Amino acid sequence: MAGKIKAIRGMRDILPPETGRWQAVESAAREAFALYGYRELRLPLIERTELFARSIGQDTDIVAKEMYTFPDRHGESLTLRPEATASVLRAVLENGLDKGGGVKKFYTLGPMFRYERPQKGRYRQFYQINCEALGSDAPEVDAEVILLLMEILKRVQLGASRLLVNSLGCPECQVKFKAGLGLFLINKEGLCEDCQRRRNSNPLRVLDCKSIHCREILKDAPVLRDYLCPDCAGHFTRVLALLSRFGVTYEEQPRLVRGLDYYTRTAFEVVAVGLGAQDAVAGGGRYNGLAKELGGPDLPAIGFAIGEDRLLEVLPENLGQGDGKKVFLAALGPGARDKAFSLLQTLRQEGIAAEMDFGERSLKAQMSQADRLGAAYTVILGERELETGQVVLRRMATGDQQQVALSLLPMVLAGL
RNA sequence: GUGGGCGUAGCUCAGACGGCAGAGCACCGGGUUGUGGCCCCGGCGGUCGCGGGUUCAAGUCCCGUCGCUCACCCCA
Numbered sequence: 001m002a003g004k005i006k007a008i009r010g011m012r013d014i015l016p017p018e019t020g021r022w023q024a025v026e027s028a029a030r031e032a033f034a035l036y037g038y039r040e041l042r043l044p045l046i047e048r049t050e051l052f053a054r055s056i057g058q059d060t061d062i063v064a065k066e067m068y069t070f071p072d073r074h075g076e077s078l079t080l081r082p083e084a085t086a087s088v089l090r091a092v093l094e095n096g097l098d099k100g101g102g103v104k105k106f107y108t109l110g111p112m113f114r115y116e117r118p119q120k121g122r123y124r125q126f127y128q129i130n131c132e133a134l135g136s137d138a139p140e141v142d143a144e145v146i147l148l149l150m151e152i153l154k155r156v157q158l159g160a161s162r163l164l165v166n167s168l169g170c171p172e173c174q175v176k177f178k179a180g181l182g183l184f185l186i187n188k189e190g191l192c193e194d195c196q197r198r199r200n201s202n203p204l205r206v207l208d209c210k211s212i213h214c215r216e217i218l219k220d221a222p223v224l225r226d227y228l229c230p231d232c233a234g235h236f237t238r239v240l241a242l243l244s245r246f247g248v249t250y251e252e253q254p255r256l257v258r259g260l261d262y263y264t265r266t267a268f269e270v271v272a273v274g275l276g277a278q279d280a281v282a283g284g285g286r287y288n289g290l291a292k293e294l295g296g297p298d299l300p301a302i303g304f305a306i307g308e309d310r311l312l313e314v315l316p317e318n319l320g321q322g323d324g325k326k327v328f329l330a331a332l333g334p335g336a337r338d339k340a341f342s343l344l345q346t347l348r349q350e351g352i353a354a355e356m357d358f359g360e361r362s363l364k365a366q367m368s369q370a371d372r373l374g375a376a377y378t379v380i381l382g383e384r385e386l387e388t389g390q391v392v393l394r395r396m397a398t399g400d401q402q403q404v405a406l407s408l409l410p411m412v413l414a415g416l
Numbered sequence: 417g418u419g420g421g422c423g424u425a426g427c428u429c430a431g432a433c434g435g436c437a438g439a440g441c442a443c444c445g446g447g448u449u450g451u452g453g454c455c456c457c458g459g460c461g462g463u464c465g466c467g468g469g470u471u472c473a474a475g476u477c478c479c480g481u482c483g484c485u486c487a488c489c490c491c492a
Contacts, residue, residue, distance in 0.1 A: 119487065
């Protein structure tokens, strides 16, 4: 529509009945988090730009060209969060939530912002469910976090999907590996344009290239796993063993590198079929060095993010369609409408979902509306019923109806 | 940032050759002086994305522009 104000590029309205599906996903996630001892954090959507620049990495695409960054009225550079982990760590350190023993477990959910070209499964405002476990480098925590992720995905009935895992090693392993990879790539010809550039700037990314041609060249490239130090190798082996013990099927994916600089050791991703090019519905990994990077203590941590928009894309259509018992009150005439309004509130206070129409509409029109709203029962209240005190209660699915005393109606409905 | 596809009613879409803007769905009303879904009849609803050009005449042809969408890249 010309002249009408529209949502801006990459942003969208999520409307009923879609919102019901979103609620189903979020409550499933909340239940699973509670089961695993996680507590919710509610965080600002805006942070100082520096927080993201320092955590995610200057050379990543996110920081280099995808952030919504602007000066506030005092000229300070602020940024709409492109991901949640940095904010979580900032909040944890700022509020001393890392103090005291044990693993600190938090979740948070809400919108993230990245200035990218939108396409299927990729929006400029998108939603994530984030999980972060801080304070332990134990492989059991890695396994637990992945088990939790799988639990959530199971609860929302995610269909065909694959869990990919890899270990990126510690910084020492990564230095050695980059050297080895660089050596391997140095005399390789025929890499795609991007990979030739990445060969110097970020050699790990070359591994992730989707071009079949590059993949062919990289077939016998060195593999990260061969460069892991004994500690990292042991850690990874233990994580995989635990996953197997609990029946989680995974695929070791030596090429999996992930896009944020802060990842160390365990990295994982869940990809779903049916999503087109943007098929990662969840991703995560360990980020042992990040807290220190942000000026905090040595605080090993691991977490994941679920891409809600993408997840919803592949979940069942009918997810979260409640079978709620709803009652519609059809009233005929001013007197009956007035009485019905009172009844409406009485029913609601009894915990029975009830609706009516306040207009002067025919019974036929009101029945039709009841049908459209999915009412399980319709109560008919006209002049006749006002006189006798007996209303008609109609069961919509079958068309059966019976007379019920107005005064008994709340009780009768509650019992159905 | 780079490519392809598409913009006509609230939604999904028809509109060869330029010649009075259409259908289905949805919504409202009627067929039933008080009974939903199916069926029938009627109605509401459009600056044809926007701007310019050609023409007696443009949804249709030409130029520009904006937007949407899919893909590359990257990521959730």
